[in-house]
Amino acid sequence: MIEALVLPVTISIIACCLIMAAVWFWAYKIKNGGVVDIFWSLNFPVIVLIILFTSEGWRERTWVICAMVVVWGVRLGVHLGKRVIGHIDEEEGRYAQLREDWAPNANRNLFWFFQAQGFSNVLLSLPFFIISANENKGFSAFEYTGFVLWLIALSCEALADNQLNRFKMDPSNEGKVCNVGLWKHSRHPNYFFEWLIWMSFAIFALGSPYGYLAIISPAIILDLLLNVTGIPTTEKQAVRSKGELYKEYQRTTSAFIPWFKKK
Incomplete structure (x- = not known):
């Protein structure tokens, strides 16, 4: 191989x-x-x-x-x-x-x-x-599962991006924080569904020899999103530009996983 x-x-x-x-x-x-x-x-x-x-x-x-x-x-x-x-x-x-x-x-x-x-x-x-x-012919259950998860995650990521674009295009929202649609339930739904897409690739790979090694990719993406160039840098910039509005948004929403509300 x-x-x-x-x-x-x-x-x-x-x-x-x-x-x-x-x-x-x-x-x-x-x-x-x-x-x-x-x-x-x-x-x-x-x-x-x-x-x-x-x-x-x-x-x-x-x-x-x-x-x-x-x-x-x-x-x-x-x-x-x-x-x-x-x-x-x-x-x-x-x-x-x-x-x-x-x-x-x-x-x-x-x-x-x-x-x-x-x-x-x-x-x-x-x-x-x-x-x-992988030279084996035929699709496995892992590959079917990975494809279905990919389709769901891709659709939700596109939906989140579209909701944010529409919010920004409305002049009345100038200076405001997007908290509509999926953004009402997560500050970064686009990041979450991007990570799910990588998980779908890893699950798809489980149908192949040495496929378990593919978990490295979503693990790296998750670390980047949570700790490096994703959420930390994006939120620092948002606080700089939106101030108290964004801090209030942080207090009332999940940072990553939709519908996982803060108590």
Whole structure:
């Protein structure tokens, strides 16, 4: 199995690093590091296309997981693209803060940050590599379960993003905190359902040899969302921009899991 993964993994690393180098150059020219989020999402469809042409597993299974990743990755990339490009001349608060923290070597550090994002794309793609190497014919219960969970999580993530977009587009909501729809039950429903999508990939991989290793991906995503670049940085920026309004929102809602209310 390891031998079967050498080629797709190697090509994926090279492709993602080259893409992120080009994205860094673009970010350098426009002084907006937020564009990395768009291509972090779009790198996953690139990886599964590489897998599609280099994998040795059962083709039907490979086509299914590749289609799942392309649909999810392109939707997320387009969504983030609209958000970032909509204010391309104004760098998102998280990256503006990084630029300030890393001064006077911000551009150099951002380059390596972008490269780290490219490597993370390949590491997190472990479920896709495992699934595509499975030569057994036929779909297992794990694969059916993973697909159903993926469909539910993707639909809910898209719903949360749409609800937030509609809230922001209403001029009367300027300066307010979005607390409608799924956002009434969680401060970050988009993050929660994004994590569920990664769980669906891991469950799908359980139908393949060594599939238990795929749990590494949702575990990393969960740690990033809860402790690193997800909720902590997003909430710090929200408090800076919304002040007491957001602090009140924090006191009355769950940070992550919808409907898991604070007492």
